[in-house]
Amino acid sequence: MDDDLFLTTPASMSSSKPLRINLDLRLYRARLARMQAALAVDPEAKRQLLRQAEASLRTCLAMDSSDARGYVVLGKLLAQQKRYDEARKLYADGTTATGNTSAYIWAAWGYLEALTGNVARARKLFDAAIVVDETHAAAWHKWGMLEMRQGNYLRARDLWTSGISKCRRVSSRSNTYLYCSLAVMAAELGKLSEARAWFQEGTRLAEGRCSCALWHAWAMTEARLGDPSAVRYLFKRSLEANPRSRYAHLAWAMWERQQGNAAASLQLLARGSSLNPADAALYQARGIVEKEAGRCEQARAVFKQGLSVDAAHLYLWQAWGVMEFQLGRFDEARRLFQEGVWADPGNKDVVFIFQAWGVLEQRTGNAALARELFKAALKAFKDAVYLSSCRGKLWHDKPAALGPLRDWAVPQAWFLHFYVVGSCCNAAVLLAYCLSSAPSTSGTHVPLLALLLVQLHLVRRALETWLLLHYPCSASMHGIAYVFGLSYYAVVPLSLLPSSWYSQQQWQQLGPLQQLRATVQQHLAGLADSGALTQLQLMGAGVFLAGNLLQLVSHWQLAALSRGSKPGIEETAYKVPTGGLFELVSCPHYLAEIIIYCGLLLVTGGQLLPLLMLVWVAVNLVLAARASHKWYRRRFKSYPPARKAIIPFVL
Numbered sequence: 001m002d003d004d005l006f007l008t009t010p011a012s013m014s015s016s017k018p019l020r021i022n023l024d025l026r027l028y029r030a031r032l033a034r035m036q037a038a039l040a041v042d043p044e045a046k047r048q049l050l051r052q053a054e055a056s057l058r059t060c061l062a063m064d065s066s067d068a069r070g071y072v073v074l075g076k077l078l079a080q081q082k083r084y085d086e087a088r089k090l091y092a093d094g095t096t097a098t099g100n101t102s103a104y105i106w107a108a109w110g111y112l113e114a115l116t117g118n119v120a121r122a123r124k125l126f127d128a129a130i131v132v133d134e135t136h137a138a139a140w141h142k143w144g145m146l147e148m149r150q151g152n153y154l155r156a157r158d159l160w161t162s163g164i165s166k167c168r169r170v171s172s173r174s175n176t177y178l179y180c181s182l183a184v185m186a187a188e189l190g191k192l193s194e195a196r197a198w199f200q201e202g203t204r205l206a207e208g209r210c211s212c213a214l215w216h217a218w219a220m221t222e223a224r225l226g227d228p229s230a231v232r233y234l235f236k237r238s239l240e241a242n243p244r245s246r247y248a249h250l251a252w253a254m255w256e257r258q259q260g261n262a263a264a265s266l267q268l269l270a271r272g273s274s275l276n277p278a279d280a281a282l283y284q285a286r287g288i289v290e291k292e293a294g295r296c297e298q299a300r301a302v303f304k305q306g307l308s309v310d311a312a313h314l315y316l317w318q319a320w321g322v323m324e325f326q327l328g329r330f331d332e333a334r335r336l337f338q339e340g341v342w343a344d345p346g347n348k349d350v351v352f353i354f355q356a357w358g359v360l361e362q363r364t365g366n367a368a369l370a371r372e373l374f375k376a377a378l379k380a381f382k383d384a385v386y387l388s389s390c391r392g393k394l395w396h397d398k399p400a401a402l403g404p405l406r407d408w409a410v411p412q413a414w415f416l417h418f419y420v421v422g423s424c425c426n427a428a429v430l431l432a433y434c435l436s437s438a439p440s441t442s443g444t445h446v447p448l449l450a451l452l453l454v455q456l457h458l459v460r461r462a463l464e465t466w467l468l469l470h471y472p473c474s475a476s477m478h479g480i481a482y483v484f485g486l487s488y489y490a491v492v493p494l495s496l497l498p499s500s501w502y503s504q505q506q507w508q509q510l511g512p513l514q515q516l517r518a519t520v521q522q523h524l525a526g527l528a529d530s531g532a533l534t535q536l537q538l539m540g541a542g543v544f545l546a547g548n549l550l551q552l553v554s555h556w557q558l559a560a561l562s563r564g565s566k567p568g569i570e571e572t573a574y575k576v577p578t579g580g581l582f583e584l585v586s587c588p589h590y591l592a593e594i595i596i597y598c599g600l601l602l603v604t605g606g607q608l609l610p611l612l613m614l615v616w617v618a619v620n621l622v623l624a625a626r627a628s629h630k631w632y633r634r635r636f637k638s639y640p641p642a643r644k645a646i647i648p649f650v651l
Helices: 020-039 041-064 068-080 086-097 103-115 120-130 138-148 152-167 177-186 192-204 214-222 228-241 246-258 261-275 278-294 294-307 313-326 330-343 349-363 369-376 379-387 392-397 401-405 411-436 446-467 479-495 500-504 513-528 535-561 589-604 608-635
Strands: 409-411 477-479
Touching: 020 041, 020 068, 041 068, 041 192, 068 086, 068 103, 086 313, 103 120, 103 138, 103 513, 120 138, 138 177, 138 330, 177 192, 177 214, 192 214, 214 446, 228 411, 246 261, 246 278, 261 479, 278 294, 294 313, 294 330, 313 330, 313 608, 349 411, 379 411, 392 608, 409 411, 411 479, 446 479, 446 535, 446 589, 479 608, 513 535, 535 589, 589 608
Parallel strands: none
Antiparallel strands: 409 477
């Protein structure tokens, strides 16, 4: 479209605004260039199209500085290139030029601040957008997404339902994303009937029937329930709404792969790639499916084509290298891994290439090189450890490396299960130890003391979690962390027993209750003997009990914060804790847990398994405390600057 095609304004009107059609045509050309840039394979062509779009948009602003559309589109273009300060200045100029009356500029500015982590400012900007126009669906939607990512699920729900209510007053206002977000959040929280209700209500609307995102999200929700006919129907409706959607093609293809339909999966991926030739993820998925079907040459061609589109796509390098490794072409796999590392060495996901390369060298006998590669991949372990701390307010900080399992959530209130299972298992081991060990035998007192202390701790934590701590209804923890926690507390009692106990054969019969009672009493009497325990073990018991007391006091203080809050309202669920050790650290309850395990280590005399438990707990809770500390600082502007995360005055 050439400039001479634009209409001209008569001389008598030269001082007035340009004809709207001129702005519309230039905006159309800018949007077209931006879309072409997103699809461009050649980097130089992409840069040229972006420059063309920016120039056209700046011309629009020069023609009419009061037209909000130019500010919004140009701001998004700048943010897409991570030119955030330029975008902020542009939005500020735009609000001034439009007399603070454009909800579109306020909402776009709010999204920019949310994107860059300025949560408090983003809230104010979204609120400004709604004050200007309460039927602005995008502002309601973006604000709700911000709150959901902060863990404020009920606040997000209130915003989205309010947006739907306001937008209904104007038939031209599209609010399908509000329905979609409400349904997806309900599904993530396990409320499938509510999710279906929102999907059904949204797709009954005229704009909802044409919403690819709404049908796609519904299909992904139904995929969890395993109804193939419903899933295929919903994916089909999604692609009818937007035939070139890369997300719908990829999701449907991966679902067909899980169902064992390789041919259908490949057909969808091939069609998606033809419609989105610059999408490397589609090539990666297609190459993997080709390889699983035994067509390795076709897989190589697909991987190569994908890397010609995006040479920095690490998952493509890793998938191709793993395939060659599995086929025994070790030198080719090494070459691919090396080129993958070089493609984007600063990317955190390069750890997956290092890990796969390390396995290759290990299996081919290159131990020294494998060792170095595994060192480079150790940060993957950090993500695994950090996973257990991503719960409640930290739920959205969980590692992205988990892939499809990243959003497997269970209620945080299920923490109670850890202590119930642990108490039962510990009581069973304690009883078995008493019945199988002679009370007068030397060395039986230390495991007995350790098991009794752990039983006290677990019962206290169970009662505390049940009666004292009340988690927000939307608070979640990861399913993997839940399974690991159950397993951990089930085997902790076994780690406190001496290795000789497992091989002994002197088991007593349970017999009548009187015999059982007498056996336990004899063990307790032996434990009370002044010479049965060393000073180190007694000191360990004191440290253990002191840690429990500190943790109980800290949890009591945390529980007191929520007593004045309205039930279930996320906005008031989190406050700045004060008093006691909270004046020095953000997480004294985590410090108390580490002290408890230090005491247990002293009681057992420094045995290996209790030492490993202490190391695991310390690493886990230090990471969790630092994450919570950062969260408090982000959330509360007045958070005490001198307060540390977990160790007073140190860390």
